[in-house]
Amino acid sequence: MIRTIELLPGVTLRCYSDDRFKQEGISLQWVRPMCREEAALNALLPTVLLRGCQSAPDLRAITLRLDDLYGAAVGAQLRRVGDYQATGLSCSFMKEKYALSGDQVFAPMLAFLQELMFCPMTENGVFCKEIVESEKRNLLSAIAAQKNDKRTYASAQMLKIMCKGDSFGVPRLGEKADVEAITPESLYAHYQKLLRQSPVQIFYVGGADPEALAKLLRPAFAKLDRCPTALPAQTPFKDLGGGEQTERMDVAQGKLCMGFVTPVTLRDPGFVATQVFNTIFGGGMISKLFMKIREEMSLCYDISSSYHGSKGILTVSAGIDPQMDGKVRQEILRQLEACQRGEFTAQELTAAKQALLSQLKSTHDSPGAIEGYYAVSALSGLPLTPADYIRAVEETTAEDVAAAARQVKLHTVYFLRGAV
Amino acid sequence: MEKQYYPQVGETLYKTKLPCGLQVAVLPRPGFTKKLCYFVTDFGAIHTEFTMDGKAYSVPAGVAHYLEHKLFDMPDRDVVEAFSAMGAVPNAFTGYDMTAYYFSCTEHFYENLRLLLEFVTTPYFTEESVAKEQGIIGQEIGMNEDSPENRLFELLAGTMYEKHPIRTPILGTRDSIARITPQVLTDCHRAFYRPENMLLCVVGDVEADKVAEIAEEMLKNIPSPQVTAVRRWDEEPAVSTREVAMQMEVAMPMFHLGFKCAPLPDGEEGVRREIIGDLAAEALFGESSALYLQLYEQGLIDASFGGGFEMVEGMAMLTCTGDSEDPHAVRDAILEQAKHLTETGVTEADFLRMKRSALGRRIRNMDSFDSMCFRICAYHFSQFDYYRIPDIYGQITCEDIRQFLKTVINPDNMCMAVIHPKEDA
Numbered sequence: 001m002i003r004t005i006e007l008l009p010g011v012t013l014r015c016y017s018d019d020r021f022k023q024e025g026i027s028l029q030w031v032r033p034m035c036r037e038e039a040a041l042n043a044l045l046p047t048v049l050l051r052g053c054q055s056a057p058d059l060r061a062i063t064l065r066l067d068d069l070y071g072a073a074v075g076a077q078l079r080r081v082g083d084y085q086a087t088g089l090s091c092s093f094m095k096e097k098y099a100l101s102g103d104q105v106f107a108p109m110l111a112f113l114q115e116l117m118f119c120p121m122t123e124n125g126v127f128c129k130e131i132v133e134s135e136k137r138n139l140l141s142a143i144a145a146q147k148n149d150k151r152t153y154a155s156a157q158m159l160k161i162m163c164k165g166d167s168f169g170v171p172r173l174g175e176k177a178d179v180e181a182i183t184p185e186s187l188y189a190h191y192q193k194l195l196r197q198s199p200v201q202i203f204y205v206g207g208a209d210p211e212a213l214a215k216l217l218r219p220a221f222a223k224l225d226r227c228p229t230a231l232p233a234q235t236p237f238k239d240l241g242g243g244e245q246t247e248r249m250d251v252a253q254g255k256l257c258m259g260f261v262t263p264v265t266l267r268d269p270g271f272v273a274t275q276v277f278n279t280i281f282g283g284g285m286i287s288k289l290f291m292k293i294r295e296e297m298s299l300c301y302d303i304s305s306s307y308h309g310s311k312g313i314l315t316v317s318a319g320i321d322p323q324m325d326g327k328v329r330q331e332i333l334r335q336l337e338a339c340q341r342g343e344f345t346a347q348e349l350t351a352a353k354q355a356l357l358s359q360l361k362s363t364h365d366s367p368g369a370i371e372g373y374y375a376v377s378a379l380s381g382l383p384l385t386p387a388d389y390i391r392a393v394e395e396t397t398a399e400d401v402a403a404a405a406r407q408v409k410l411h412t413v414y415f416l417r418g419a420v
Numbered sequence: 421m422e423k424q425y426y427p428q429v430g431e432t433l434y435k436t437k438l439p440c441g442l443q444v445a446v447l448p449r450p451g452f453t454k455k456l457c458y459f460v461t462d463f464g465a466i467h468t469e470f471t472m473d474g475k476a477y478s479v480p481a482g483v484a485h486y487l488e489h490k491l492f493d494m495p496d497r498d499v500v501e502a503f504s505a506m507g508a509v510p511n512a513f514t515g516y517d518m519t520a521y522y523f524s525c526t527e528h529f530y531e532n533l534r535l536l537l538e539f540v541t542t543p544y545f546t547e548e549s550v551a552k553e554q555g556i557i558g559q560e561i562g563m564n565e566d567s568p569e570n571r572l573f574e575l576l577a578g579t580m581y582e583k584h585p586i587r588t589p590i591l592g593t594r595d596s597i598a599r600i601t602p603q604v605l606t607d608c609h610r611a612f613y614r615p616e617n618m619l620l621c622v623v624g625d626v627e628a629d630k631v632a633e634i635a636e637e638m639l640k641n642i643p644s645p646q647v648t649a650v651r652r653w654d655e656e657p658a659v660s661t662r663e664v665a666m667q668m669e670v671a672m673p674m675f676h677l678g679f680k681c682a683p684l685p686d687g688e689e690g691v692r693r694e695i696i697g698d699l700a701a702e703a704l705f706g707e708s709s710a711l712y713l714q715l716y717e718q719g720l721i722d723a724s725f726g727g728g729f730e731m732v733e734g735m736a737m738l739t740c741t742g743d744s745e746d747p748h749a750v751r752d753a754i755l756e757q758a759k760h761l762t763e764t765g766v767t768e769a770d771f772l773r774m775k776r777s778a779l780g781r782r783i784r785n786m787d788s789f790d791s792m793c794f795r796i797c798a799y800h801f802s803q804f805d806y807y808r809i810p811d812i813y814g815q816i817t818c819e820d821i822r823q824f825l826k827t828v829i830n831p832d833n834m835c836m837a838v839i840h841p842k843e844d845a
Contacts, residue, residue: 020452022430064708070776070777138722253565285504361453362454
C-alpha cells in the first residue's frame with residue numbers, strides 16, 4: 001500500500017494511496033539529529049517559513065490563499081523520533097471533487113507548499129529580522145508556557161534528569177538561551193545547510209498517482225545544489241546517571257513521574273512483548289496501575305505508563321495527593337514486580353492484546369494515523385508493517401510478557417508538589 | 421430505517437425513532453475497520469432543576485458528571501474489563517448540556533453495542549461506592565484547579581453569568597459533590613436516562629437495521645416518567661462586572677474575553693445564528709482578518725490566540741482567548757475593529773472567501789469518526805440535521821454578519837478574565 005519513490009538522493013517520497021477520505025495530506029520534513037546545537041534552530045525554522053513567501057509576503061496573504069483553497073491548513077511540524085528531530089511543514093486540504101466546479105485545490109496547494117519551503121521572504125540575503133525576532137518571542141513563550149500544563153512539565157523535567165547523556169533529554173523546542181542567541185543570519189545559514197545536505201522525507205495520503213506527484217515535487221529539489229549527508233543510526237538509551245528530585249510549586253495536585261529503562265527498543269525482537277507488557281502495566285483503563293492505584297486504592301485521578309520504543313524508556317506519570325507520594329511509588333513498583341513474576345491473568349493479557357490490535361487495525365482509518373505510523377516507522381527504524389505488528393501481538397505469550405517486564409529497571413524519580 | 425443522502429458532501433445517514441422512544445442515527449463507513457458508537461443523553465451539568473411526575477427536584481452541582489462515573493458500576497461484572505475482552509475501549513464525557521458514553525472497536529461490534537446499552541441503563545449505586553468516588557472526583561477537581569485554561573473559563577463564566585448554571589464548573593465543587601447520595605443519582609438517572617431523552621449514534625461499517633433492532637430489544641421495558649427540566653434561565657443581556665483577574669503559576673498573562681449573546685433557538689434558525697456567529701468571529705479576529713495580523717505583528721498575541729462562537733443550551737457567547745503581555749490592548753483593539761467593521765461592513769469577496777473556507781474545513785472534518793459522532797449528537801438535540809450545513813451557508817449574507825457584530829460587540833456585553841503570573845515567581 002505504501003509506495004516509496006526516491007525523488008533524488010536523500011529525498012524520499014512515501015505515498016499511501018487512498019480514496020476513501022474527503023481530505024488529502026502531505027508533509028515535507030528535513031530530518032535532523034536531535035542535539036542541543038540544532039534543536040532551537042529546527043524548532044524556529046518552520047515558524048519563520050510560515051510568515052511569508054514571495055507571492056504571499058505576510059501572514060494575512062498566506063491565510064487568504066489558504067481560505068481560497070477551501071480552508072486548507074498548513075502548519076509547522078516538529079517531531080522527535082528517537083535521536084532524530086524532523087522539522088518542516090505539513091498541510092491538509094479538501095479533495096478537489098467537493099469544490100465548486102472549475103476550482104482547483106490539489107495543484108495550487110502543492111505549489112504553495114513548495115513556495116513556502118523554498119522561497120521565503122528575505123532581506124539583505126537573510127531572513128527578515130522583524131519576523132525572526134517575532135517568532136523567537138513566540139517560541140520563548142511556548143517554552144515558558146510548558147509549565148502551565150503541570151503533567152507535561154513534570155514529564156519533561158523527569159526526562160531531563162534521566163537523559164543527561166542522551167538526546168532524549170534535549171527539549172524538543174530547544175533551550176531558552178539557545179533560542180535567544182539565534183540571529184537572522186544564523187537561522188538562514190542553518191536553513192541553507194538543511195537545503196543542501198539534510199535528508200528529506202515527504203509523506204502523502206490521498207488519491208493522486210504517486211508518479212504524477214513525484215513529477216510535481218522533483219524540480220524544486222533538482223534546482224538545489226545538494227550534497228546529502230546521511231544521519232548516524234538511531235541508538236539505544238545512553239545512561240549517564242539519573243536520580244531522585246522533588247520540585248516545589250504552588251499546585252493543588254502533586255505530579256509523580258518515574259522513569260524506567262529497558263534494553264529493548266522498537267528495533268529489537270522483544271519490542272512487541274514490551275509493548276504488550278506496558279499495556280498490562282499502565283497502558284489504559286484496565287491496566288494494573290489504573291485498576292489498583294486509582295480504582296481500588298483511590299490514590300490518584302490519573303495514572304498511566306508509556307513506552308518510548310525508539311529509546312527503550314518507559315515512564316509512569318500520576319496525578320496524586322502529595323501526602324500519598326511514598327505509598328504510590330511503592331505500589332507502582334509492586335505492580336511492576338507482579339508483572340515480572342508473570343502475575344497477570346489470561347484476561348489481562350487478552351485485553352491488552354485486544355487493545356493494541358484494535359488500535360493497529362484502525363491505523364488505516366484516518367489520514368493522521370496513517371502518516372503517524374508510516375512516517376515515524378521510517379524514521380525510527382521500526383521494521384514492522386501494521387500487518388506484521390498485528391501478527392506479532394497475536395503470537396505474544398504470557399512468558400514473553402513477563403520476560404519483557406524483567407528487563408525493566410527503575411532509573412529516575414521526579415516529584416512536583418505544592419509549596420507546603 | 422429512513423435513509424437520507426446528502427449529495428453535496430457525499431454522505432448517507434440512516435435515522436429512526438424506535439417504539440421505545442430512542443432515536444437512532446447511523447453513518448455508514450464502508451471499507452473502514454473502526455466502528456464508533458455514542459449513547460448520549462440530553463442531560464448535562466446545567467440541568468440541576470427539574471420536575472418528575474409532579475415533584476420538584478433540585479440536585480447538587482456536578483451530579484451529571486458524578487453519575488457518568490458511577491454508571492460504569494454494574495452489580496455482576498466490571499464494565500471496562502468486559503469491553504476490553506472484546507477489544508473495545510469505552511469512555512464517557514460530561515458536558516454542560518449533554519453526557520455521552522461511547523466505545524470504539526474493530527471487532528465484536530454488536531456485542532459491544534449490547535454492553536453499552538445495558539450498562540448505561542442499569543443504575544447500580546451503593547453507599548460505599550458513591551462515597552468512594554468522592555476521592556477520585558476530588559482529585560479530578562484538584563487537577564482542574566491546576567489547569568489555567570479551565571480556571572480562566574470558569575472565572576469568565578462565573579463573572580459574566582448571574583443565573584445561567586454555566587457559572588458553576590461541570591465537575592461541581594468539593595462541597596456540592598459531598599451532598600451527592602445514591603438516591604440523588606437514582607433520581608437523575610430515572611429522569612434523564614429514559615430512551616426518549618437519548619440518542620444512539622454509530623459511525624462505521626455496520627448494518628443500520630440491526631443496530632435499531634438491538635436497541636429496541638434492549639430498551640423496550642424502561643419506564644418513562646413525566647419529566648420537565650429547567651432549560652431557560654432569564655439571564656440579563658448585559659454584564660455587570662467587566663473584568664476579573666487572579667494569579668497562578670503561569671508564564672505569561674492569559675486572557676479570555678467574552679461577549680454575551682442571546683441564547684439560540686432550536687432547529688434551523690439556531691444553526692443559522694451559530695454559523696453567523698462563527699463567521700463574524702472569523703471576520704473580526706480570525707487568522708485572515710486584518711486585526712489578527714496587526715496584533716500578531718505587534719507581538720500582542722501569538723499562536724495560542726483563538727476564538728469563536730460558543731453555545732450551550734440557554735446561553736451563547738462570542739469569545740477569544742490567548743496569552744498576551746497586554747490583554748487590555750487586545751481587548752481595546754477588538755472593540756475598535758468591531759466598530760470599524762460595523763461601519764464599513766465586510767466586502768462581498770472577503771465574505772465569499774470566508775464562507776468557502778469555513779465550508780471546506782467542515783468537509784475535511786467529516787473524515788473524523790469522533791467529530792462526526794459528536795456533531796450528529798450535538799445538533800440532534802437542537803433538532804437539526806448536521807449534513808444540511810452547506811445549505812445554511814448558502815443563505816447567510818454579509819449584512820447578517822454586520823448586524824451580528826453591531827448587536828454583540830459592545831462594552832456592555834463584555835467581560836474579560838485574566839490570569840496573571842504569580843508575582844513572587
